Amino acid sequence: MRFAHRHLLGIEHLSQSDITAILDLAEKYVDMNRQSTKHSDVLSGLTQINMFFENSTRTQASFELAGKRLGADVMNMAMQASSIKKGETLIDTAMTLNAMHPDLLVVRHPHSGAVDLLAQKVNCAVLNAGDGKHEHPTQALLDALTIRRAKGRLHRLNIAICGDVAHSRVARSNLILLGKMENRIRLIGPPTLVPSQFAEFGAGVYDDMNEGLKDVDVVMMLRLQKERMDGGFIPSEREYYHRYGLDAAKLAQAKPDAIVMHPGPMNRGVEIDGTLADDINRSVIQEQVEMGVAVRMAAMELLARNLREAA
Ligand code: NCD
Numbered sequence: 504m505r506f507a508h509r510h511l512l513g514i515e516h517l518s519q520s521d522i523t524a525i526l527d528l529a530e531k532y533v534d535m536n537r538q539s540t541k542h543s544d545v546l547s548g549l550t551q552i553n554m555f556f557e558n559s560t561r562t563q564a565s566f567e568l569a570g571k572r573l574g575a576d577v578m579n580m581a582m583q584a585s586s587i588k589k590g591e592t593l594i595d596t597a598m599t600l601n602a603m604h605p606d607l608l609v610v611r612h613p614h615s616g617a618v619d620l621l622a623q624k625v626n627c628a629v630l631n632a633g634d635g636k637h638e639h640p641t642q643a644l645l646d647a648l649t650i651r652r653a654k655g656r657l658h659r660l661n662i663a664i665c666g667d668v669a670h671s672r673v674a675r676s677n678l679i680l681l682g683k684m685e686n687r688i689r690l691i692g693p694p695t696l697v698p699s700q701f702a703e704f705g706a707g708v709y710d711d712m713n714e715g716l717k718d719v720d721v722v723m724m725l726r727l728q729k730e731r732m733d734g735g736f737i738p739s740e741r742e743y744y745h746r747y748g749l750d751a752a753k754l755a756q757a758k759p760d761a762i763v764m765h766p767g768p769m770n771r772g773v774e775i776d777g778t779l780a781d782d783i784n785r786s787v788i789q790e791q792v793e794m795g796v797a798v799r800m801a802a803m804e805l806l807a808r809n810l811r812e813a814a
Pocket residue numbers: 561562633639642672673725726728766767768
């Protein structure tokens with residue numbers, strides 16, 4: 504299977520068969536990651552640099568583990584302490600790192616489009632680990648793998664994406680991926696957080712959660728992205744939880760075997776009831792984290808194959 508891309512910048516650039524290729528390869532790594540010895544040499548000799556200009560717990564840890572398990576030399580740049588604080592531009596930092604000959608650059612940045620810009624300036628493969636409100640491709644891929652394993656397929660499902668859609672790169676990448684795989688998507692949230700123009704993506708838009716959740720197969724919750732809000736988007740967290748927080752009563756509208764997802768970090772009692780988030784019969788939140796490592800291993804392997812062919 505040919506994966507004809509130099510970078511992984513967004514789901515936007517991927518075809519159905521690219522998505523399937525990554526997920527199929529990731530299945531192999533799910534198995535490997537469950538063994539007591541988790542090691543392969545596919546990235547051996549390659550250097551992976553992680554540059555996170557925004558805080559991250561699971562995404563950074565996941566990329567780091569993925570690289571190490573594939574035998575790459577992995578370096579985490581402490582961007583808070585770096586020259587960026589001294590006024591160096593993103594491009595200068597990128598050019599400096601580029602001169603050290605990395606092979607894979609994993610970048611998270613608060614500005615939409617910053618990772619694409621950086622990719623144009625360097626010689627290595629760039630993976631977008633989240634840029635502003637734009638894309639978070641490996642998150643959508645790990646969500647897709649989680650759904651495919653739980654539901655046995657990744658097409659013709661009714662999928663609800665709920666909450667702060669407007670500020671969420673996770674929602675955007677998922678909307679594109681799940682649309683490409685021919686699912687029916689509903690966006691649920693207050694009009695301030697789910698602008699009606701999102702209907703252009705072919706999704707149904709609902710401000711009544713009970714109505715929106717009717718008969719869905721998958722309920723994907725989103726964190727309220729307060730750091731990206733510049734004003735009052737919700738009356739209060741209490742009121743928000745009352746109307747849009749996922750609890751057992753609202754989930755009862757969905758199919759009896761509907762799964763509950765959340766990319767983390769979760770605000771328990773704001774967008775999701777804590778007990779429901781921990782309910783292993785409904786929630787696949789821990790599986791999402793597990794799939795994250797496998798999907799990142801697969802994506803880096805496919806990009807590395809192209810690097811080696813080009814060399
Ligand atoms: C998401 C992100 O950073 O976009 N988190 C993640 O990568 N697991 C979602 C979020 O921050 O709410």
